[in-house]
Amino acid sequence: NVEASIPEPLREAWRKHSAKEFTNKEEFEKELVRHIETTLARSLYNCDELAAYSGTALAFRDRLIIEWNKTQQRQTFTDQKRVYYLSLEFLMGRALDxxxxxxxxxxxxxxxxxxxxxxxxxxxxxxxxxxxxxxxxGRLAACFLDSLATLNYPAWGYGLRYRYGIFKQEIVNGYQMEIPDYWLDNNPWEFPRHEITVDIQFYGSVKKYQDENGKIGHSWEDGEIVQAVAYDVPIPGYGTKTTNNLRLWSSKASSGEFDFQKFNAGDYESAVADQQNAETISAVLYPNDNLERGKELRLKQQYFWCAASLYDIVRRFKKTKRAWSEFPDQVAIQLNDTHPTLAIVEMQRILIDIEGLEWDEAWGIVTKTFGYTNHTVLPEALEKWSVPLMQNLLPRHLQIIYDINLFFLQSVEKRFPNDRDMLARVSIIEESHPKMVRMAYLAIIGSHKVNGVAELHSDLLKTTLFKDFVEIYGPDRFTNVTNGVTPRRWLHQANPALSSLIAQKLGGHEFLTDLTLLDKLEAFVDDKEFRREWAEIKTKNKLRLAKLIKDTTGYSVNPESLFDVQVKRIHEYKRQQLNIFGVIHRYLKIKGMSNEERKKVIPRVSIFGGKAAPGYWMAKSIIHLINKVAAVVNNDTDVGDLLKVIFIEDYNVSKAEIICPASDISEHISTAGTEGSGTSNMKFVMNGGLIIGTCDGANIEITREIGDQNIFLFGNLAEDVEDLRHRHFYGDFQLDPALAKVFKAIKDNMFGDAGDFAALMASIEEHGDYYLVSDDFHSYVTTHEMVDEAFLNKEEWLAKSITSVARMGFFSTDRVINEYADSIWNVEPLAVKD
Ligand code: F58
Structure with a gap:
């Protein structure tokens, strides 16, 4: 703000007293004690761990603020193109470490x-x-922020400041219970910016008018106003001074005349109710994973956040006094899935209704500005909004969507005359009852690039979901950017011992900012001492996880066992049911063995974790089954350490940091063609775990990078899935015999009331086995036998583990962000001078 800046002659005093960063232990201690004694009003007589945390966080926060301010000043001063990453989710985890x-x-x-x-x-x-x-x-968005800052890109994240994040999961009698996650009390990492507010309008109506030059305009009038308040979170890069900003919007009743009218009329209660109503917009994160439910409040969230963010972006641009035609040279906006697609419409509205640009010029600016990332091909996850709902909530936006559609369909008609089917297929408006707005189509039409998140996924987009659009726009609008993860959190922070061993061998921690340097590790694969240290670190990480398991479930597990892990959201397509059926198969096999045979069994701990969407019954019954199997198997003294089954409750980012470094093998076993990319597969391999997986998502690129001798692949291929489903549909289905035995055990009430799991089995036996659990079962269990075999040979296993880590350089989000920057955003980093 230029008006508020201090005149030059007075700045000397400021500079003299300008805040300094602590640079060593002594100075840190001083800052810590100062914060504990003054900011927190505690002392050495009443300082518990929580106070020590708060003090430490405040001391580090001060450091971040200093660099954050400087970064923002630098970015404003150089005034180069910025990236804005719009995401309804940022799954950040903890910030202090x-x-x-x-x-x-x-x-x-x-x-x-x-x-x-x-x-x-x-x-x-x-x-x-x-x-x-x-x-x-959401986690991808968080990794992107880390890489954007580390690589010095001028970038902002925009999201919603939910009062309640994803629910906390408790397991009660084997069932998932959801507990609200109120997380905002004394959160030192956010800065309320009460001075940065935007009024957001809903409902109302559109009036057409003619201005003094006879030009037709539209004004959106009346309705409700809700205020968006900015909360900023500093995002420090690794080993750089760049500290970017994540701006989260919180909703509040507008303090305008609206309320006062009611208040003056003596309607105090209803004025308060309005207040609460407004605040519900940013109250809660919708807990669905890969499912869209079409709730009005969700659409309100989306528009609220898009409109506030765009207002902010446009305001920043307008300060530079450039021509509108330069907007796309200054601003790149990336849409994380279709959730922010209304930003496209809002931008067009700002340009034509408020700034007075002609449609075509405005639309040219919009399409050059936006890029859209798709994360899934699952039809139930594709967003559609009912036209009547949108008409009511956002009447002007619906008109603009209709106009976008009209011009688009006219251009399609020109290129494909008389192809009425094509027009119906690609129309933004689906002619159903009620009519629906297809958000993915709107996002494609309003962007200059559309990308998928792994090769197979991007190919499937081009050949199935978005096939018509490839014909219309040509293949260049569609591209692939294979996902990654940040090695800072997922290697260095989660696995400090491995990071430091690698640093010893490579002569420093440079690999953390150039992950391809890991390839130098291959030279040490045969080094005995190195292997021993590698193995020792894995064992220590397994002990750390064993402690977490003991503390949270009460079960003791033997760290010598093979740790077999599947942690991710619970979903039929991710096939945790395949895993637990495999576990039951293993249990039955052990039960039928002689003592001699049992001596040859590789002891295993099957570890599960993940949340089910609260309304997703099938996913919940999978969790229930896992817990029932655990209760039987873990208490079967006849089996002992040969098999243990663990469900870790409330899987989240900080638990993932303990789990990933401790796995021997992890499972990425989605039905081929269903997982966009998967990113935990990368985290596990980066930490020296091997994986068992299907030819799906980024498993394919992982295989290409690390070599197929270092991964356990199984199952049908994506190209065969459609045909198999088709055959099942026409009755060509036979339950795999080994799976039939598993079902029999369940039906004999071995794991409690079989009725609880009837739907789960019926979906396979009776309803077409859509996710091909039975088709893949044989190959799955035989591949697990190969895993056992391989684990026996410790040296071979270690060689695979080391080689795989050495070849994981491709999967850093630094590579991913550079690809987006070059091929989609056209932005350059901003070098930081000391
Ligand atoms: C995930 N999508 C993909 N969606 O499933 C996964 O394959 C991919 O690796 C990852 O994105 C990153 O690209 C996903 O997590 C959601 O959770 C949405 C939340 C909002 C409703 C719709 C699903």
């Missing part, structure tokens, strides 16, 4: 805390996860 590592002061903090009586691990674990996301899509 990340801040310590990114600014490179964790060791100072560890020693400082020790001097003052605390263990750093205990302090770090006081922090509540910031869980503003469901799963992969």
């Amino acid at each position: 990340n801040a310590m590592l990114n600014v490179g002061m964790k060791d100072a903090a560890r020693e400082g805390l020790r001097d003052l009586g605390f263990r750093i691990e205990d302090v770090i674990s006081q922090e509540h996860d910031a869980a503003l996301g469901n799963g992969g899509l």
